[in-house]
Amino acid sequence: MANEFESIESVMEKLADARYIADRALATVLFLAHRLEKPIFLEGEPGVGKTEVAIVMAKLFETRLIRLQCYEGLDASSALYEWNYPKQLLHIRLEEKGARAREEIEQIIYSRRFLIRRPLLEAIQWDGERAPVLLIDEIDRSDEEFEAFLLEVLADFQITIPEIGTLKAERRPMVVVTSNRTRDVHDALKRRCLYHWIEYPSIEKEYDIIKTRLPGIEDRFAKAVAGFMHRLRDVDFLKKPGVSETLDWARALLAMNRNALDEDVVEETLGCILKYEEDIRKFKEEIWSDEEKRAAYL
Ligand SMILES: Nc1ncnc2c1ncn2[C@@H]1O[C@H](COP(=O)(O)OP(=O)(O)OP(=O)(O)O)[C@@H](O)[C@H]1O
Ligand SMILES: [Mg+2]
Structure with missing residues (x-):
């Protein structure tokens, strides 16, 4: 490279x-x-x-x-940086019975050896x-x-x-x-x-991210996840999901052997993408309970 x-x-x-x-x-x-x-x-x-x-x-x-x-x-x-006090103290102790002058010891304990970078x-x-x-x-x-x-x-x-x-x-x-x-x-x-x-990624960019990070994922499924997340970010949540949530979610779905989104699996895995109870409730009440809105997400 x-x-x-x-x-x-x-x-x-x-x-x-x-x-x-x-x-x-x-x-x-x-x-x-x-x-x-x-x-x-x-x-x-x-x-x-x-x-x-x-x-x-x-x-x-x-x-x-x-x-x-x-x-x-x-x-x-x-x-x-910080001085390594315990090491300095130990060194002073060890030097106590020695013949070195105080200045000399000071020089030693304030040298690079005693520096924590x-x-x-x-x-x-x-x-x-x-x-x-x-x-x-x-x-x-x-x-x-x-x-x-x-x-x-x-x-x-x-x-x-x-x-x-x-x-x-x-x-x-x-x-x-x-x-x-x-x-x-x-x-x-x-x-x-x-x-x-x-910015939050466009659908196309998020699709590319999913495909790059999870190479085994089917194109159609990656598209569905990217589209879902894009739409989800239009909702006024306390915390909108980032790309990390998208990838976590896609990984979770793959681990569950899913390769498509459906009503149930979305509801079961909401915790991967929304991290506030208020947001989850809002999503369920305002979107998922409405057949038309649900259809737009799937
Ligand atoms: N453009 C991208 N291409 C590939 N992977 C991405 C991209 N954007 C985000 N990711 C993935 O999303 C995850 C989150 O990214 P990252 O931790 O850099 O976000 P962040 O902006 O630093 O978040 P935070 O503000 O929470 O720290 C990482 O696993 C990263 O690999
Ligand atoms: Mg960060």
Whole structure:
């Protein structure tokens, strides 16, 4: 697998070979991010394939995926580095009876050996042949202070550890930032990145995704599932199903030896696609109990 993106078409082809279906707009962003060495910012509803982009990029470039999962309260030290206190303490104990001066011991325990590298430092210090892919997943879950800190790191991929000095990345990692947009991410961060909003897929795209991910599935059945999901997303649910739900559902149906949708099997497996009791009830009451509407889904 070549490690270059020659054209937008070739990006689409390579992604498809790696079992990821991308439309031209996304392929363009990936192509440009690669050429211009810019981070990619992907936003979209849950389960539309944001995280998977980073996973597939690492696969295509045959390199490591370094993942920073964001959460509320995530701070710089958990994302960058920490000192290994237990190991430092142990070392101090062992040195107690030795002849080393205090300064010397301090120098030892604040050296790289005692550093725990968290994802960002790991990406900066990466010494592999090819730049790694750094996935900063679900940035919207972290606090704004963390975002500001991240902005600094993304600016020049260099950090200063007071006890050690300044470390700079030899190869800029390919950065993929994702957000479910539970809050707006600061413009300054977005400005630094190439932005792309991933929509729910069209019927055709979802059909392609199902066929790629579940190669054994019959065309007709894959079409039926894609059509059903497309229609389902028009309903005002608390949580609309993403592509993950589509694939889970199709897998479940295949495991039940089904190769067509019918009234009963849909009802029995609703839990694969709707994850709120209110949504399931709404679906049953407003759609499934109505013969005409039901027919449109099947
Ligand atoms: N375009 C696509 N081609 C192939 N598989 C896809 C595509 N989009 C989504 N998938 C599949 O759907 C699943 C969900 O994708 P992913 O986890 O990347 O979604 P996400 O947008 O990160 O969701 P969340 O916001 O919940 O984290 C994965 O198993 C992925 O393989
Ligand atoms: Mg994700």
